[in-house]
Amino acid sequence: MSVELETATTDQRPAGNGVHSMEVRDVHKSFGPFDVLTGLNLNFVDDAITTILGPSGTGKSVLIKHLVGLLEPDRGEVLIHGQNIWGISKQERYELRKRFGVLFQDGALFGSMNIFDNVAFPLRKHTDTSESDIADIVMDSLAEVGLEQAASKLPSEISGGMRKRAGFARALILGPDIVLFDEPDSGLDPVRTSLLNDVILDMHSRHKGTYLVVTHDIRTARKVSDYVGVIWKGKAVHYGEAEAAFNSPDPFVRQFLSGESAGPLGMD
Numbered sequence: 615m616s617v618e619l620e621t622a623t624t625d626q627r628p629a630g631n632g633v634h635s636m637e638v639r640d641v642h643k644s645f646g647p648f649d650v651l652t653g654l655n656l657n658f659v660d661d662a663i664t665t666i667l668g669p670s671g672t673g674k675s676v677l678i679k680h681l682v683g684l685l686e687p688d689r690g691e692v693l694i695h696g697q698n699i700w701g702i703s704k705q706e707r708y709e710l711r712k713r714f715g716v717l718f719q720d721g722a723l724f725g726s727m728n729i730f731d732n733v734a735f736p737l738r739k740h741t742d743t744s745e746s747d748i749a750d751i752v753m754d755s756l757a758e759v760g761l762e763q764a765a766s767k768l769p770s771e772i773s774g775g776m777r778k779r780a781g782f783a784r785a786l787i788l789g790p791d792i793v794l795f796d797e798p799d800s801g802l803d804p805v806r807t808s809l810l811n812d813v814i815l816d817m818h819s820r821h822k823g824t825y826l827v828v829t830h831d832i833r834t835a836r837k838v839s840d841y842v843g844v845i846w847k848g849k850a851v852h853y854g855e856a857e858a859a860f861n862s863p864d865p866f867v868r869q870f871l872s873g874e875s876a877g878p879l880g881m882d
């Protein structure tokens with residue numbers, strides 16, 4: 615099988631100051647004998663929504679953990695706002711992490727806290743905002759994701775789609791300039807996925823920021839992407855404007871983005 619192992623760079627607009635908010639340079643990561651990231655290069659376009667697609671087990675969640683500094687590369691660099699996150703102190707890395715909004719694959723709301731307290735949590739932990747201001751901010755944010763009626767409910771008392779939206783509200787509550795979503799659509803039916811995608815687009819157009827959405831759902835990718843990246847066997851094999859990706863002549867990209875079983879991509 616021949617796959618063009620090159621990251622497209624031609625259509626990436628540099629940020630105003632020439633620094634990308636997120637950059638991954640030649641990152642390698644192995645777990646024991648398993649080489650997961652094998653020289654990953656990605657230069658995310660600022661203030662755009664990039665979706666990352668790729669087969670299961672190809673290292674998408676591992677990429678997200680590298681971007682937030684939860685995993686350290688064996689080789690290569692992760693740059694956030696131009697800073698190598700492993701070239702700074704632990705405290706600085708911690709400060710940097712506050713600028714991220716992250717929605718992990720497994721949701722991760724606190725089960726014993728109601729939705730209000732879940733969304734308020736980062737404000738209480740990282741800021742000295744008064745409780746009355748917290749109430750205003752959290753209720754505004756719940757209204758934005760259509761959950762103002764669910765504030766006093768526990769995560770177990772609301773649907774999967776509502777939990778995702780609550781996780782989204784929590785991820786955005788500190789006004790992050792980078793937002794990472796690991797499969798926001800997993801476990802949701804097509805209608806709820808579509809509604810969640812509307813919320814993602816709406817929040818992005820209101821608050822801006824550099825968004826990275828990992829998804830398996832081609833419809834999600836079609837709906838929300840400004841840019842599309844494809845990861846395969848630990849490398850970025852494609853990164854470019856969504857429109858071009860969906861019309862790509864590359865047989866691998868075509869097969870992956872159309873979800874067809876025939877093509878160069880096998881089950882190995």
Ligand SMILES: Nc1ncnc2c1ncn2[C@@H]1O[C@H](COP(=O)(O)OP(=O)(O)OP(=O)(O)O)[C@@H](O)[C@H]1O
Nearest residue numbers: 645648650668669670671672673674675676677719
């Ligand atoms: N902490 C870890 N220790 C050991 N192996 C790990 C660890 N984290 C991830 N892996 C392995 O790395 C590989 C890539 O995992 P990752 O979760 O990034 O895949 P993915 O692309 O997100 O897949 P999916 O689409 O199914 O979520 C898998 O084989 C996984 O078992």
Ligand SMILES: [Mg+2]
Nearest residue numbers: 674675719796
């Ligand atoms: Mg994953």
